[in-house]
Amino acid sequence: xxxxxxxxxxxxxxxxxxxxxxxxxxxxxxxxxxxxxxxxxxxxxxxxxxxxxxxxxxxxxxxxxxxxxxxxxxxxxxxxxxxxxxxxxxxxxxxxxxxxxxxxxxxxxxxxxxxxxxxxxxxxxxxxxxxxxxxxxxxxxxxxxxxxxxxxxxxxxxxxxxxxxxxxxxxxxxxxxxxxxxxxxxxxxxxxxxxxxxxxxxxxxxxxxxxxxxxxxxxxxxxxxxxxxxxxxxxxxxxxxxxxxxxxxxxxxxxxxxxxxxxxxxxxxxxxxxxxxxxxxxxxxxxxxxxxxxxxxxxxxxxxxxxxxxxxxxxxxxxxxxxxxxxxxxxxxxxxxxxxxxxxxxxxxxxxxxxxxxxxxxxxxxxxxxxxxxxxxxxxxxxxxxxxxxxxxxxxxxxxxxxx
Amino acid sequence: xxxxxxxxxxxxxxxxxxxxxxxxxxxxxxxxxxxxxxxxxxxxxxxxxxxxxxxxxxxxxxxxxxxxxxxxxxxxxxxxxxxxxxxxxxxxxxxxxxxxxxxxxxxxxxxxxxxxxxxxxxxxxxxxxxxxxxxxxxxxxxxxxxxxxxxxxxxxxxxxxxxxxxxxxxxxxxxxxxxxxxxxxxxxxxxxxxxxxxxxxxxxxxxxxxxxxxxxxxxxxxxxxxxxxxxxxxxxxxxxxxxxxxxxxxxxxxxxxxxxxxxxxxxxxxxxxxxxxxxxxxxxxxxxxxxxxxxxxxxxxxxxxxxxxxxxxxxxxxxxxxxxxxxxxxxxxxxxxxxxxxxxxxxxxxxxxxxxxxxxxxxxxxxxxxxxxxxxxxxxxxxxxxxxxxxxxxxxxxxxxxxx
Numbered sequence: 001x002x003x004x005x006x007x008x009x010x011x012x013x014x015x016x017x018x019x020x021x022x023x024x025x026x027x028x029x030x031x032x033x034x035x036x037x038x039x040x041x042x043x044x045x046x047x048x049x050x051x052x053x054x055x056x057x058x059x060x061x062x063x064x065x066x067x068x069x070x071x072x073x074x075x076x077x078x079x080x081x082x083x084x085x086x087x088x089x090x091x092x093x094x095x096x097x098x099x100x101x102x103x104x105x106x107x108x109x110x111x112x113x114x115x116x117x118x119x120x121x122x123x124x125x126x127x128x129x130x131x132x133x134x135x136x137x138x139x140x141x142x143x144x145x146x147x148x149x150x151x152x153x154x155x156x157x158x159x160x161x162x163x164x165x166x167x168x169x170x171x172x173x174x175x176x177x178x179x180x181x182x183x184x185x186x187x188x189x190x191x192x193x194x195x196x197x198x199x200x201x202x203x204x205x206x207x208x209x210x211x212x213x214x215x216x217x218x219x220x221x222x223x224x225x226x227x228x229x230x231x232x233x234x235x236x237x238x239x240x241x242x243x244x245x246x247x248x249x250x251x252x253x254x255x256x257x258x259x260x261x262x263x264x265x266x267x268x269x270x271x272x273x274x275x276x277x278x279x280x281x282x283x284x285x286x287x288x289x290x291x292x293x294x295x296x297x298x299x300x301x302x303x304x305x306x307x308x309x310x311x312x313x314x315x316x317x318x319x320x321x322x323x324x325x326x327x328x329x330x331x332x333x334x335x336x337x338x339x340x341x342x343x344x345x346x347x348x349x350x351x352x353x354x355x356x357x358x359x360x361x362x363x364x365x366x367x368x369x370x371x372x373x374x375x376x377x378x379x380x381x382x383x384x385x386x387x388x389x390x391x392x393x394x395x396x397x398x399x400x401x402x403x404x
Numbered sequence: 405x406x407x408x409x410x411x412x413x414x415x416x417x418x419x420x421x422x423x424x425x426x427x428x429x430x431x432x433x434x435x436x437x438x439x440x441x442x443x444x445x446x447x448x449x450x451x452x453x454x455x456x457x458x459x460x461x462x463x464x465x466x467x468x469x470x471x472x473x474x475x476x477x478x479x480x481x482x483x484x485x486x487x488x489x490x491x492x493x494x495x496x497x498x499x500x501x502x503x504x505x506x507x508x509x510x511x512x513x514x515x516x517x518x519x520x521x522x523x524x525x526x527x528x529x530x531x532x533x534x535x536x537x538x539x540x541x542x543x544x545x546x547x548x549x550x551x552x553x554x555x556x557x558x559x560x561x562x563x564x565x566x567x568x569x570x571x572x573x574x575x576x577x578x579x580x581x582x583x584x585x586x587x588x589x590x591x592x593x594x595x596x597x598x599x600x601x602x603x604x605x606x607x608x609x610x611x612x613x614x615x616x617x618x619x620x621x622x623x624x625x626x627x628x629x630x631x632x633x634x635x636x637x638x639x640x641x642x643x644x645x646x647x648x649x650x651x652x653x654x655x656x657x658x659x660x661x662x663x664x665x666x667x668x669x670x671x672x673x674x675x676x677x678x679x680x681x682x683x684x685x686x687x688x689x690x691x692x693x694x695x696x697x698x699x700x701x702x703x704x705x706x707x708x709x710x711x712x713x714x715x716x717x718x719x720x721x722x723x724x725x726x727x728x729x730x731x732x733x734x735x736x737x738x739x740x741x742x743x744x745x746x747x748x749x750x751x752x753x754x755x756x757x758x759x760x761x762x763x764x765x766x767x768x769x770x771x772x773x774x775x776x777x778x779x780x781x782x783x784x785x786x787x788x789x790x791x792x793x794x795x796x797x798x799x800x801x802x803x804x805x806x807x808x
Contacts, residue, residue: 275687
């Protein structure tokens with residue numbers, strides 16, 4: 001099954017609004033096992049809209065269109081799709097839709113004039129109810145089915161789930177698993193594992209929260225689907241071992257919180273370069289209060305001394321950005337908080353160099369982190385590496401990966 | 405001038421990530437006076453990518469492409485655009501780009517193998533530097549210019565503004581001023597000011613960092629451009645008074661840091677609901693060390709007591725999310741740090757209710773903040789309101805706006 005998505009609206013081309021409908025539909029198509037070939041955004045220009053919609057005719061099984069079903073003269077999607085399919089002579093007023101409109105407006109006259117066109121469809125159309133607004137959608141066409149939906153995201157999403165999904169029949173099933181890989185960057189991952197396979201496919205994604213490998217299997221047979229998916233996930237497991245942090249749909253911070261919660265342990269950080277980002281990324285997860293009570297931002301040298309007892313001699317001798325200072329920060333933090341897992345960061349954002357330190361069960365682990373990019377990016381990379389380290393350390397699996 | 409935007413990446417078609425690059429480019433094209441005809445998303449499939457890029461050749465002045473410049477075999481954008489333009493025989497290693505790569509990896513061998521292809525371009529290409537990652541971009545083609553940029557949004561946005569914009573020539577001059585408005589949300593702003601004008605246009609944008617009013621003038625005449633822009637900015641100034649925090653191109657945190665630096669003053673925070681987000685947003689600005697030395701995340705009640713001397717009776721009597729507790733947090737923080745500007749937050753993310761407190765020159769200001777949305781959104785709104793309050797308070801201009 002092949003599909004294309006169109007988003008119709010000049011305001012998207014002007015950059016005024018972000019098109020989230022296409023992503024929503026794309027995600028659903030993935031679940032439905034429909035192959036999405038392309039997403040296209042066009043404006044409310046009649047001729048260009050016609051050309052765009054026409055190109056899809058005969059080439060795809062499904063053409064999903066959102067936007068342009070409103071009551072104004074600018075709203076041309078239905079009229080244009082009807083022209084593409086040559087259904088102009090079939091147009092009739094749909095009584096049910098018209099009744100709905102009248103109910104909605106509580107005022108027959110208004111519905112009669114401005115909105116009446118929203119109730120007019122080709123005789124052969126399947127009408128899609130809109131329980132969030134005035135514009136009903138429809139499915140028209142035979143070999144290539146055009147599925148027309150309103151543009152406002154809440155209307156479109158409801159209509160898709162309630163009216164469109166039950167009318168789509170496919171045999172192909174698709175299923176993905178996201179594997180979160182610790183410490184390695186995208187190209188280090190691609191060196192270690194063969195990404196050229198197609199059953200299943202395995203692709204790396206560099207997200208702001210770290211790198212993921214997505215394993216995707218597709219099949220018309222459920223057993224084969226599951227077997228293919230398992231083969232891919234097993235390959236990732238065997239290749240990366242403990243560096244595969246989780247295959248569950250949760251963030252790295254969630255993984256860390258779950259580990260600590262299971263042990264009844266607490267975490268604190270003494271942050272210099274990250275300046276609160278580590279604590280903030282943990283606090284952003286519901287239930288963070290189970291594992292984090294307090295945390296410190298020790299940005300100035302004098303504060304590292306005051307709160308963490310970092311000695312001025314160490315700073316003088318090794319520089320404040322050094323493994324030695326990171327180590328003393330960890331000791332001081334542990335003394336101040338008694339937290340089971342103590343974290344520390346010190347670095348130069350403009351140079352992209354930092355040390356990320358972890359103290360756990362009396363043992364210190366300090367890692368040099370390098371990153372390129374603006375301040376924000378560098379701080380994020382340091383935070384991500386520190387979280388990855390922490391998970392591995394709490395699991396007792398870091399020792400083998402100190403050198404990578 | 406006619407343009408089309410391509411977004412390349414199977415992960416977008418799978419619905420895994422939302423394409424924000426196209427909106428960013430669309431907004432910029434609007435400012436540049438370039439007509440955007442279409443946005444298209446295609447996957448990493450070589451043949452379909454070729455067909456898509458080929459369709460644009462000769463039809464548009466500018467073809468903007470983001471994504472697919474990475475080092476792996478999946479990354480095909482440059483090779484495909486080169487095929488479309490028939491430049492295969494022109495490919496050479498760009499020495500500057502190669503040196504950058506070597507510097508980045510600090511290891512010649514690594515760059516030689518995996519990433520080398522990122523430094524290979526057609527001889528006639530204009531290379532676009534990437535100061536956020538490894539993949540340089542390029543402009544290739546003659547009548548139709550293909551502008552190839554990396555997919556990660558931070559890399560793409562920087563490259564667009566720094567490397568692409570200066571190379572685009574149009575007659576229409578467009579100039580914008582972003583007016584950052586304190587405390588008011590988008591609809592409160594739109595109630596107060598007429599947004600229907602067209603010379604200049606004035607549009608509100610709700611960003612994750614707070615609301616901005618963008619005044620945009622466009623003209624082929626420089627004097628008219630400046631006059632129109634001034635008219636718009638004056639209207640905003642007269643309407644919002646001190647709530648207009650800045651018309652300069654700097655973030656709210658930068659505005660606050662500049663105010664404090666000028667006075668030689670320091671800021672600290674005691675964060676509960678925001679959990680480090682306030683400090684982190686300040687530390688994210690270069691030069692933050694001039695105004696921030698230390699900050700605390702006091703998430704648990706016992707830590708509010710231990711570090712800030714918040715009394716258990718106050719928590720018991722008023723609840724931990726109360727103006728009273730916020731007030732004691734401020735007092736305790738001032739005692740612990742002596743900072744000139746003390747900030748505190750306490751709230752319930754799941755209920756979207758919080759108190760943001762400021763202590764400055766012996767006076768306390770505590771504001772109830774309500775926000776709708778997920779945890780992350782609520783925490784961000786609390787942080788933004790607190791920064792807005794702080795700027796107004798440090799400027800001595802908050803008193804008139806306590807009630808809004």
